[in-house]
Amino acid sequence: MPLQVITVPCLKDNFAFLAHDPDSGATAVVDVPEAAPILKALDDRGWRATDVLLTHHHADHVQGLAALQAGLAAPVRVTGAAADAHRLPPLDRAVSPGDSVMVGGVEGRVIDVSGHTVGHVAYAFPGVAFTGDSLMALGCGRLFEGTAQMMWDSLMRLAALPPDTRICSGHDYLDGNLAFARSVEPDNAAADARLTHARQKGAEAVHVTLDEERASNPFLRAVLPEVKAALGLAGASDSETFAELRRRKDAF
Numbered sequence: 001m002p003l004q005v006i007t008v009p010c011l012k013d014n015f016a017f018l019a020h021d022p023d024s025g026a027t028a029v030v031d032v033p034e035a036a037p038i039l040k041a042l043d044d045r046g047w048r049a050t051d052v053l054l055t056h057h058h059a060d061h062v063q064g065l066a067a068l069q070a071g072l073a074a075p076v077r078v079t080g081a082a083a084d085a086h087r088l089p090p091l092d093r094a095v096s097p098g099d100s101v102m103v104g105g106v107e108g109r110v111i112d113v114s115g116h117t118v119g120h121v122a123y124a125f126p127g128v129a130f131t132g133d134s135l136m137a138l139g140c141g142r143l144f145e146g147t148a149q150m151m152w153d154s155l156m157r158l159a160a161l162p163p164d165t166r167i168c169s170g171h172d173y174l175d176g177n178l179a180f181a182r183s184v185e186p187d188n189a190a191a192d193a194r195l196t197h198a199r200q201k202g203a204e205a206v207h208v209t210l211d212e213e214r215a216s217n218p219f220l221r222a223v224l225p226e227v228k229a230a231l232g233l234a235g236a237s238d239s240e241t242f243a244e245l246r247r248r249k250d251a252f
Contacts, residue, residue: 002127007203008041010034013172024104026050030130035067054080055132056120057087065089084119115151116141128166136169137206138177140219148243163211180252181218190215
């Protein structure tokens with residue numbers, strides 16, 4: 001049985017996630033911006049947290065971990081990237097790209113998604129990928145540490161996942177991301193529909209499948225001739241087109 005995934009809004013615009021294996025009762029918390037909403041979401045469902053999966057070291061993804069641990073009845077296993085371990089909270093398991101992670105009986109894979117930070121990882125399970133601040137709803141993370149080529153390579157690793165994979169990312173930046181997407185492709189109805197649906201249906205509707213991201217997210221659409229032409233980059237490589245999109249978004 002696939003994981004049951006619950007989106008937990010935190011702070012101003014962050015998301016944490018509960019990934020629950022119904023067969024074993026195990027539940028992983030993915031990123032911990034703050035503890036209280038996560039503890040409430042667990043309590044509301046009667047779920048027991050067994051694991052914490054950290055995508056990267058930024059405070060708004062890890063700062064609630066100590067309070068979460070203090071609020072739980074039993075210890076959890078904390079997993080994060082070996083390459084980022086020196087600036088993550090203490091880890092019980094340090095993982096590298098290609099490693100497997102288990103939530104109960106459900107196996108996932110660690111993917112290198114460096115770009116926003118170096119050492120950033122995503123966790124891909126059957127039907128869902130937790131992407132942190134790499135591939136995001138209608139966007140991608142700002143390049144604080146990595147290069148545009150590094151982020152493009154990361155996005156292409158995620159783009160190779162099955163098209164029905166739900167992309168669960170770390171923030172709700174839909175309004176700003178849609179405005180930018182419209183500036184690139186003003187007639188893209190798929191992008192407009194994303195915001196309308198999410199605002200009507202709530203936090204769970206922010207996150208859609210990889211196939212839907214391909215139809216609406218300009219950063220994944222850097223491969224398309226019409227997007228290159230819209231940027232005045234006909235004939236440019238995909239990574240060059242992505243770099244220009246990221247540059248324009250930074251200044252948008």
